Structure formats: C-alpha cells, structure tokens
Amino acid sequence: MSRRALAGVAGAAAATVVAGRAFAQQPPAAPPAAPPRPATPPSTITTPPREFGPNAPPNVYFTDPDVLTVDPSFDGLRQPNAPIQRLWTGALWSEGPAWNAQGRYLVWSDIPNNRQLRWIEDNGRVSTFRSPSNNSNGNTFDFQGRQLSCEHLTRRVVRYELDGSATVLADSFQGKKLNSPNDVVAHPDGSYWFTDPPYGGQLYEGTPDVAGGPSNPDGKINPRLGQPPGIGTVAKRELPTNCYRIDPSGRIDLVVTEEQVPDPNGLCFSPDYKTLYVASTGKGPGDTGAGGKGEVYSFTVGTDNKVSNRKLFSDFMIDGIKCGPDGLRCDVFGNVWVSSNAGRNVGYSGVTVWSPEGKLLGRIRLPEICGNVCFGGPKRNRLFMAASQSLYALYVGVQGAGPG
Incomplete structure (x- = not known):
C-alpha cells in the first residue's frame, strides 16, 4: 500500500474515532415539555393590578380573584363567574x-360635589339626579317607595x-339642632331610624359650626x-352623637x-327586625372624647321599640389589618355585608361579609375605599358598592333583605 493510501486509511479511522467520541459526549435528549400552567387572573394585589372598567379585559376564570372565601359557607353566597364591575x-x-325597585335605578350621593347621581339599569347611563342635594349622605327607600335622604348641610332627614314634594322628617331633638344625619333605614311599622x-x-x-361651635372654636x-x-349663620353642634327613631x-x-x-355611622336591621346593627366610626369634627374605634355593635329591638343587650359584633381586625366599617346591609339569611375602609392596606378595602354570630365569611377586594353598600337589581341579588x-x-348568590 502506498504511503498516500496508508495515510488515507489512518485518517479515516481517526475520524471515525473522533466522531464516535463526539457522539458519545452529546447530552441526553430533553424530557417532553410540561403542559402550560393556566394563567393566574389579575387582582387588586397583582402587579400591575387588574382593570375594573366596562372595557376591561376578561378577568374571571370561573370565580373572581377578588371575591375571597374565608369560611366555606361563603361559597353559597357568592355567584360563580360573576365579575366585580366598575x-x-x-x-x-x-x-x-x-x-329603587319600581324605577329600576340606583341613586347615590356624591357628598363634596353636593349632588345625587342616578344609574339606570337598562343602559348603564349615569346622570345627575338631584343638585344641589344639601350634601346628602345616606339614602334609602321606604316600604311605600319614597326616597329618604340624610342631609349634612341642613342637618336634617x-x-x-310620590307627588314630587319634600317633607322634613327631623332637623332637631328636644329643641336642639341635629349634628349631620348620616344614614337612615325604614321599619315596617312606618318608623325611620337614623x-x-x-x-x-x-x-x-x-x-362647619358658626364661630365658637365645637367644629369651629376659634x-x-x-x-x-x-x-x-x-x-352657616346659626347652626352649631349642640347634641351628642346619638341614634334616633322617627315615629x-x-x-x-x-x-x-x-x-x-x-x-x-351606618346602620341596618336584621331580616326579622329584631336586631339593630350600628357602625361606630372614627373621631369626628368637634368631638371632645375619643370617638369611635371602627367597630359594629348589635342590639336587640324590643316590641316597645327600645333597644337592649348591646354587644360588640366585630372589631373588624382582619389578618392584623383594621378594616374600618361604614355602611352595612343584611341579606335574607341575616348575614351582614359591611363596607371596608382599610386606608392604604391594598387588598383590604372593599366589603367584608359576616354571619349573624359575627364570624367572618368572605371578603370583596376593591381598588378604592368603600363607603356604603346596598342590594338591588330586579331580583335584589346584585350588590352595589359606593x-x-x-x-x-357584583352579582351574588343571595338576595338582600328589606327595601332600599
């Protein structure tokens, strides 16, 4: 064999060895890829947080991520596949x-802008309902369909x-001007509590008060x-912060x-009207004492319309966060739905839901502080949150109790 042929054979053998070594050093084949994990729906605590508006992208994968079950019994009160909507x-x-059940619209107050607003169900239109509103706060409808409003500016209810006129129900007690009525509820006996x-x-x-009054001392x-x-010419604070009944x-x-x-602040009755719930909120202008501590109390309502058996319903401490209550309403089972003001504690403002015994059942997280709530819609199974x-x-799996 010639030298050239011998070199060719040797070179081919060497190449075969190198190729074999290279093949032997290749990593093993990768395992098959795992199936993609389902996306996590956005919530108020994700980054970036979800959008709530009417043109927001879909955010509900069977259950809204911001409607939280704390106790399993809450699953029977929430509505699957129902999103929170701004x-x-x-x-x-x-x-x-x-x-308003007959008109199928919602009315609410924009206090600093001195107006009441109306949302109409059929087309979602919002318009100014009443302006000026005398800085109205709480509203409700009684058993005859008449609107009740608490006015800050005029300090009256x-x-x-139904004929379009207005009646002053209360503006003083024992000859002294009221402070600033906040919230009002109707009773089947024809009375109003505020x-x-x-x-x-x-x-x-x-x-504020006139000069020298508690909220304007200097x-x-x-x-x-x-x-x-x-x-603003004569009114000044003259009464303690009480609750009243208009017979x-x-x-x-x-x-x-x-x-x-x-x-x-907020108040409501249980469905059988035997229990009254009253929220106690923070210190107000002109208070000389410590003020409220962000709690809700319950009372037994007697046949004589007197209340007794005062109990602390809840202090609204949740996960170490103070979820200050404001407005509240009961559903037909007696559960209490309470607006939540947790300040800058993102994920704790919105609504908290409690059993009649004061056990936390669930939470609704909103990106804003919630001031008050009510049930509405034709079936009264929609929770509206101001x-x-x-x-x-938010559509829920239960109906609200009572009118308004």
Whole structure:
C-alpha cells in the first residue's frame, strides 16, 4: 500500500474515532415539555393590578380573584363567574347607594360635589339626579317607595314624596339642632331610624359650626362662604352623637346614645327586625372624647321599640389589618355585608361579609375605599358598592333583605 493510501486509511479511522467520541459526549435528549400552567387572573394585589372598567379585559376564570372565601359557607353566597364591575367613576366621595325597585335605578350621593347621581339599569347611563342635594349622605327607600335622604348641610332627614314634594322628617331633638344625619333605614311599622354623627361639620362635606361651635372654636372658618342665604349663620353642634327613631306620628325618640355607640355611622336591621346593627366610626369634627374605634355593635329591638343587650359584633381586625366599617346591609339569611375602609392596606378595602354570630365569611377586594353598600337589581341579588370616586357592582348568590 502506498504511503498516500496508508495515510488515507489512518485518517479515516481517526475520524471515525473522533466522531464516535463526539457522539458519545452529546447530552441526553430533553424530557417532553410540561403542559402550560393556566394563567393566574389579575387582582387588586397583582402587579400591575387588574382593570375594573366596562372595557376591561376578561378577568374571571370561573370565580373572581377578588371575591375571597374565608369560611366555606361563603361559597353559597357568592355567584360563580360573576365579575366585580366598575359601573362609573367621577365622584369625589361616593356614599349612600339605594335601589329603587319600581324605577329600576340606583341613586347615590356624591357628598363634596353636593349632588345625587342616578344609574339606570337598562343602559348603564349615569346622570345627575338631584343638585344641589344639601350634601346628602345616606339614602334609602321606604316600604311605600319614597326616597329618604340624610342631609349634612341642613342637618336634617328628608323624605321625597310620590307627588314630587319634600317633607322634613327631623332637623332637631328636644329643641336642639341635629349634628349631620348620616344614614337612615325604614321599619315596617312606618318608623325611620337614623344616625347623627358630626362628619358634616366640615368644609368638604357640609359646613362647619358658626364661630365658637365645637367644629369651629376659634371662629377662623367662615361657614357662610359658597352657601345659600341663611346657611352657616346659626347652626352649631349642640347634641351628642346619638341614634334616633322617627315615629309615624312625627315624634323623635332617642334609641342609642353616644355612650353606647360613639360616632354612629351606618346602620341596618336584621331580616326579622329584631336586631339593630350600628357602625361606630372614627373621631369626628368637634368631638371632645375619643370617638369611635371602627367597630359594629348589635342590639336587640324590643316590641316597645327600645333597644337592649348591646354587644360588640366585630372589631373588624382582619389578618392584623383594621378594616374600618361604614355602611352595612343584611341579606335574607341575616348575614351582614359591611363596607371596608382599610386606608392604604391594598387588598383590604372593599366589603367584608359576616354571619349573624359575627364570624367572618368572605371578603370583596376593591381598588378604592368603600363607603356604603346596598342590594338591588330586579331580583335584589346584585350588590352595589359606593367606593370613593366610583360605583361598583357584583352579582351574588343571595338576595338582600328589606327595601332600599
């Protein structure tokens, strides 16, 4: 064999060895790829957080990520595949939602803008319902379909009659001017029960006292600025922060004192009207005491319309976070749905839901502080939530109790 042929054979053998070594050093084949994991729906605590508006992308994969079950019994109260929806935004401080069943619309207050707004179910349109509203706060409808409103500016409770006129139901107690009625509920016996804290005694939501009054002690604030004639000239805080009952005869009775519930705010009855729930919120303008601590108390309502058996329903501490209550409503099973103000604790503002015994059942997380709630819709199975600048809604698996 020639030298050239011998070199060729040797080279081919060497190449075969190198190729074999190279093949032997290749990594083993990768295992088959795992199936993709389902996407996690966005929530108020994801980054970036979800969108809630009418044109937001889909965010519900069977259950809304911001409707949280704490106790398994809550699963029977929530509605699968129902998203939290922001119906409208553009207020300064939303409060007092109330559902008109005959008209199929929701009315609520935008307190600093001195107006009431109306959301109509058939087309989702929002319009100004009443302006000025005298800085109204809480609203409801009674058993005859008449709207009741608590007015901060005029420090009174009014009823809008079916013929279009308005009746002043309460503006004083024992000759002394009310503070700033906050929330009101109707009773089947024809009476109305309301709270009277001092929160309207400030520039943003009403008008301060005249000079020397508790919310204007040095007189440097002019309560007449920007007001109609007669407003801000004589009114000043004269009463403790109490709860009252307006009898069908027109008589006004004291039912819950400031010592029992300081700074009373939202209130509601149980479905059988044998229990009254009252929220006690923070210190208000002109308070000389400690003020409320963000709690809800329950009372037994007697046949004589007197309350007894005061109990702390909840202190609203959840996971170490203070979820301050404000407005509240009961469903037909007696569960209490309470708006939540957790400040900057993202994921804890919205709504908390409690059993009649005071056990936390579930939570609804909103991206804004919630001031008040009500049940509505034709079947009364839609929870409306007035939250800061916006109005939210969520279909639930239960009906609300009572009108309004």
